[in-house]
Amino acid sequence: MKKNIAAFNALHQQQQVLCLGNAWDLLSALVLEQAGFKAIGTTSWGAANALGYKDGEQISFEQVLTLAKNIIANVSVPVTVDIEAGFATEAAEIADNVLKLADLGAAGINIEDSLKHEAGLRAQPDHCHVLEKIRLTLDSKGYQDFFINARTDTYLQLTQPLAATISRGQAYIDSGASGLFVPGLSQADDIRAVVAAIKAPLNVMSLPNLTDVAALQQLGVKRFSIGNALSDATVAFIENQAHQLLEQKNSAGLYDHPDVKTLFK
Template identity: 35%
Template structure:
């Protein structure tokens, strides 16, 4: 198995210490290879993109063997650090989540995302603790990015959401989390409070209304994830091209819409 080397693990942690990490989200080895070739310092998977590529819906529905196959395939073709979106861990049993995290590390990743969704923060704390114990037993380092969906799902009164995020951040940090992911958080004033008081590197998700990267850096954000947006755009393009082809046999996409066959083939041959 392509276990990530220690220098890759250290490099990933260092990317969260200063500056702003712009993290693109791949869904298979090909997309990961293209993204790395364009200068990505690290890569993440998108749970939605991986699930859709395998013919499953997003939302803890992907069989874990398909997840592990995808992680291993990506790790085989890239050199930059890879972190994996494990959604809710595909189980409510913290020990099973811990075991899966070890398999993800064995497959070549250096970090994971675990989310609370609409569930209890108690459960995510238990999962983080189990993941850390499982990794430590095998002397494997692991960057756990704890995702809280307070803003994304509109949990609680709007004027209490920052307070709720910070409460969860303290608990997740105590459980062993290394980072805090708050998708849906967009207001500069609220971002500043969270980055100042969370006690963990803060990760946001690219979406409409989010300040520019330069402003996010000054607000103390350490990581911005592309999320599922690229996968949605690509599948939308596939739908458009398919519609054109089925209508009149059109099979030559506009030049700006693709990468040439020779360029792609050469890229996939390189390591």
């Protein structure tokens, strides 16, 4: 277990950007590992959709644990788990949830500062307290290097997010976070500013205007997450094929991909 934690930390320290494949079930995790991804993260959006729910802690934490357990038990690469805002309101409860994932063999988590039962962001001091409690709890149980990826949703919620991102990012790292995750951050000048100000690995998320990993490496980004893009593309493919089947009364389109064709030779 702790071997994967050390390996996951090392992946954030190399010159090459860590490309994180985001899985929503065991099959997608196995496919990502087979494709060559060095680490796998869960996507709360994709996992919720796969279970018939919307994102936003609509599934139970027990379902999160079940998904994490299945993936961790069946892949050899490090796994980090998206726990949204922690599936609890009190810092001690959130820290206990994280500890359960560490005990399963997870190498890290994403935890965000968005509120789940009302609009807005958790107050910065309150979120720092949550991060401090998580780190202290993990350290006390021997998980000193467990990777806490502190996600801030400033770029998803604020009109002028840069200063708040830097303020929160610095405070989160000082509170025990291992890295900073800023979904929605996409402009090169802003990325440079965050990299310069935050003394920890910066994680950004794939967007239609943010896809070039080599360019992000030049800006100092250390981690690139697919997020829910792959699960969304998979659902879109299924929808498209389903419509074609009904409209054309012909399943030929299901065999167009070369890899599918080889299964029937």
